Amino acid sequence: MSEKRGAAFYVLAIFFALFVAFLYGPIVTIGILSFQGPSGGLTFPMNGVSTHWFFDLFEQQAVGDFWGSFSRSFMLGLMVMAVTVVVSVMAGLAFRRRFVGATWLFYLAVTSLIIPSILVSLGVGLMFDIAGITPNWFSSAFGAQLTWTLPFGLLIMFAVFNRFDKSYEEAARDLGATPWQTVRHVVLPIIGPSLIGVALFGFTLSYDEFARTLMTAGSRNTLPLEIFGMTTNVTTPVLYALGTLTTVFSFLIICAALGAVALTRRRKARGPSDAGKGMV
């Protein structure tokens, strides 16, 4: 590449900065507006600064069941995360070998990812209806969300194993490790940081999922459903306060995940410190 920055660089840099402003500008705006004074409205100007709307949020009457829906979404996110990590890793390991039906299963996973969400929602809802089972967030919505998170997990595992150096495994096998020992002590530690990524996808995609949960959550809403319900009948900045809180929560999760990845990378870079210890 050329040594000096050309005009193209600065033009593109400005374009990129505008793109980032476009991505984050609106969310920053509602962050500011959620501190609107008690008499303020949904748009600028600010009518004073207060935390009135955040307190309003925690009063049961003001909005729907905020705590209930949040705790359901949180639990569901953890469940989806755990299952996504375990199932994706297992499938990722399996797909490294050719097996009958591999291509079909791969296309099925891709279909699961790109099928319009309303079909999953409608289909799972109808299936439970016809079977006479009451849909619930931990059953039907849980399954419907997995159709969205598992393909992401699988694709990440493909990306991980495509870059995986198989000679480590061969070395382990030559030293007499069983397949399970090889996975436990060689493969998993190496792909560890990527698993944090899979977990992040699993949790956040579930926590924010709307379309596939809509007809499958049953009578008790998850948080995104609750928020969407609010858009039709809440006309005060309390909506922004809720949006700000849940976005801050998402950011904390993302930061924790990225921090964990950085930490494991650094520990790994420091050298093979704990190699062998796990075998004892």
Place this chain on the structure above:
Amino acid sequence: MTDMPLDAAPPAETSQASEVRTLPGWLASWLLVSPLALVLAVFLLIPIAVIVTVSFWGYNEWDFFPDFTFENYEYLLSSSVTWATYLNTLKYVALSWLFTASIGFTAAYFLAFHIRSTVWQVALFLVCTIPFWTSNIIRMISWVPFLGRNGLANQFLQGIGVIDEPLEFLLFSDFAVVLAFVHLYTLFMVVPIFNSMMRIDRSLIEAARDQGASGFQILTNVILPLSKPGLMIGSIFVVTLVMGDFITVRFMSGSQSASVGRIIQNEIALLQYPAAAASAVVLLITVLIMIAVMLRLVDIRKEL
């Protein structure tokens, strides 16, 4: 862990026994993929089969019942509303694709070829992807203070004297719908295109430059063709997400515009499940045809 059969395998006694697997490879693979296959079978295949079945059922005002009738399809395909709605949805798809592809390509190009430090590259790439892990609904709502009648955009334009009256078309319009799609889905373009661009052998660009190609020629003759797989993967995401959308269109158009997804959602709300199922089947076939055409142009598994 659920793969106990592997766990229970006794250790290989000698080094020459290392080739001997306790389980045949194909069986181990099958056991390992069985949870994935099970979830997809129960929550994807069976539900689709249910939708297809129910699309032939009958219904009245309060119930739906087993039947074998083509009425749902006849009604759907003979209605001019259906065709108009598909046309409107395709308009959203075309506009969203155009903007997400051009913005996404430009941003990815800047990241891949103009940022030299890896740390900055990773940091800026993360900046582009973080919104993906936050709520789409909040990101939609966050446009209200911008686009509303008394929103920032109107205040700004009136402030600098470009307009006298607030612009009404900013919120609750086709403009708002496409804007929201571009806002929500451009990162589905940035990520795969960036991935493709990072795999381009830099010596190809050197070679092109040595042969006297201008920066623009390098872009159109080397980088663009080699980024095509990423562009195609991003396009598949954007096209399918917009085709099946029902929330963005409903919220950003203020329930004034129709889309295929909204038709289905309305039928669901009216408990006309067989009609909704027939609409869903037609939508699925449409989307699958569009994807099949796009997949002809790229092999996804090679791109990961």
